[in-house]
Amino acid sequence: MSNTRFTKLFLGSALCALTLAGCASGGGKTLPPASFVAMQEGPSEEYIIGPMDTLTVHVWRNPELGAEKITVRPDGRITTPLVTDMPAVGKTPAMLAQDIRLQLSQYIEDPLVSIIVAESNSTFSQQVRIIGATEKPASISYRANMTILDAMIAVGGLSEFAAGNRAKLIRFNKETGKQEEYKLRLNDLLKKGDTRANVLLKGGDVIIIPESMF
Secondary structure: OOHHHHHHHHHHHHHHHHHHHHHHHOOOEOOOOOOOOOOOOOOOOOOOOOOOOEEEEEEOOOHHHOEEEEEOOOOOEEEEOOEEEEEOOOOOHHHHHHHHHHHHOOOOOOOOEEEEEEEOOOOHHHEEEEEEOEOOOEEEEOOOOOEHHHHHHHOOOEOOOEOHHHOEEEEEEOOOOEEEEEEOOHHHHHHHOOHHHOOEOOOOOEEEEOEOOO
């Protein structure tokens, strides 16, 4: 056998081995580990108002222009004194306060407006959804510093036939406008106590847990 032919066969075998190894390991990126207890609590991304949220509008020194516990309508709008059908969905409380301030400035000088979210009914961007082989698939409200451990406790852990180490986390990247997929090791986290498998979550994350093939 010539050296050239031997080299081609060797390279071909190595390529096949790498391909099989890649298939076995599965796709998706990995996330850095998170602490079980946060060393320092921090705020999450600013809240985005959604339909059916309950808001309180304060107008400083003009309480008659405010509103207590008004519900964002299904069409995404609210109505307050002197402000009719103001779009609210998709805005932060600060953005909505600024829009109301601009409307009220037609009637009073330099109004100071603040918005408080009295009751959150969570849009998808404020939820973490867990589906597949878990005890009780659910959508849970996201909170600052939430980890995958917190989410799994909320849904009762893995089901009997769950393939926890083949679980995936789907996350929307606002900067690229694309979905990203990350690998999760839920078996290692929940059954072996591997702290490196605990990762931080973000609002809007979707966790998919497949069942074992055997």
